[in-house]
Amino acid sequence: MEKSFLIPQDEIFMRISRLQKEMETRAIDGALIMQRVDLFYFTGTAQNGLLYVPVRGEPLLMVKRYYPRARSESPLSRIIEITSVREMPGLIMESYGGLPSIMGLEMDVIPVRELTFYKKLFPSLHMVNISESILKIRALKSDWEIRQLEQVAIRSKASFDFALECASANKTEIELASQVQTHARSMGHGARLRLRHHDERAIPWNILVLSIPDMDTPSAPYPTNRALKPPCLVRLDFKWVYKGYHLDEVRMLALGKISEELHRLWEALVEIHDHMVEQALPGRPIQELYVSTRNKAKALGYGDLFVGVTPQGYPRPDAPIGHCIGLELYEPPELRMGDRRILIPQMVLALRPTFILDHRFPISIGTVLMITETGNKLISKIPIELFHK
Template sequence: MRFTPKSELEQRCAKLQELLKLRDIDGAVIIQNADLFYFSGTIQRSHLFIPAEGRPVLLVKKSYERAVEESGLENIICLESLREMPAILQSYSHKPLKTLGFELDVLPAVQYLRYQKLFSPVEIVDASSLLRTVRMVKSSYELQILKEAAALHGEVFSMVRETLREGITELELAGLVEAYSRKKGHAGFLRVRGFNQDLVFVHICSGRNIVPSYFDGAVGGKGVGPSFAQGACEKPIAKNEPVLVDYGFVHEGYMVDQTRIFCIGELPGHLSRAQEVALDIMEKMKKAAKPGVASGKIYDLARQAAEESPFGKHFMGFPEPVAFVGHGIGIELDELPVFAHGFETPLEEGMVIA
């Protein structure tokens, strides 16, 4: 078990404080689990207050003992009632609080209204883009965890190659992959920021079942039914058809995400050629992804390469393609930057892209 070092937390909070000052926001209140883990090192039920100037404080409802054990922050206190928060936050701020930033991209409306009433007349503004900007560039500490996750990820794909056989159902194979992953320390779930983006951590679909579905991805799979219309179903896997394994491995809170194609036998000629085109596009993207290049330019390059091939209309899902070809990844599956048309985020060293 790995606890985030105090120095790492301090650097993250300091970066956020710089952005808060630039936006003239007096402090940020962090509640959502992914952000809470990133900035405090724990997901115990808490509010983390990071003032624009001064020391952060973690206000814990439950469990205080675990929060103290897991977090490297200096100021950790028990919060008996939300009514105490305005006075506590003010005591940790170096100036009167006029504006507070919250994660309005994920905060439920009912809670927003509650906080608005609680902190009145303080203005509540959206700080989610600032939090995501800080998280976008990974530190050497984070990159090491992601490399470890990638190594474990590779072991699971090797297991798929050894386990895949004609007649095994998608569901059976998915179950074996999930069990093997858990033995390797997988957390057993994927964190996704987007609303209604429920995901299993292993998508296995084959042949004609490699179809789009409701969630924001190029393919989805049939799933077990309309209540969860994604991923594996009871279809037996046959020879000479593509078997898609879209899989995220979560290690020490961080995930890597890959999709690979397997086949028992040989793919039909046009599908084999499509695989070659996809690999060629990926290589072009890797060569073009340099510091300073706008993230949207990588998407434009990939789309142009696809349209110059015989498979342009199939790029990123047919007949309903998604409008991106890559995304940041880390604590959440859908982090910044996004490789999509019109996005101008300059790429930086330390960004991790799926």
């Protein structure tokens, strides 16, 4: 994070208040937050530490390192420096007059070994999973967060415009990708994409420039030294992160005159994308949106080609066709079969309809939108069209 980037105090207090309401509903007396992105979300700092949130009252941030920076970044008033997590039981008792009976931990990410350690550290407590409540809160973006995502979208579009300027015949995929990445870094791209993991997992960022020169040459899942030789279709896959917030967008560029078959596929994909946007409405069950989108692909005659994309970037028929996005690249809920949760205003979705040709060639559109009270609003600023050069 940039040192000058501070989350407003009111934003942090609102998030903590929502968590405490969740805890009260679930009869959880206290929560211990340690996953790095969750910690940043509720404190405003990503320094190495742990946050104890009581069901009522002010939270306590215990920092292992770096205390001065945590103090300067977080608006919380109760911040102390610790040298060992073994100090926690005594500090919680001292601060709140006792230990909770039931304490929530992020059990979707905490390793079994560490969970066993905390059970021994707090032997009298009953521990439950608090992750579902945290992710439920994080799924609904505040107006302040939406403004951050809109800033990312501006930079993503600038990167895409730059890629269109730079793309030319005989330039290799990796040359174009390198130019775009250098330009993006100059605009503040954070370079590492965050995934939900206990140990702050972040994956190296690459602009994907994948060309489809003909139906007999397979495309690699990463940029190569293959030259862009018209006619070809180029997939520009942009994953932006700026001041902690992510955006995931994909567009296609036609170099030269591509085949009528590829044109028809693109036009069908746009219809499917537009159908998803029209159907992504507040109150709609996610499974209903998923089934409706698959039925649209079948009605257009491309049901067998329509796939989703896994978090690892692999197209698969059973993979999600979209997901929530924010401080992590992939956030729940995912748009997939079997998810009966409903779309709620302030959710931000990354839609990712994809065709896979001959099990090798992915043609995609990636768009980010926000669910509103009456429908939805596009956050992405790149036009939905097949670009030509």
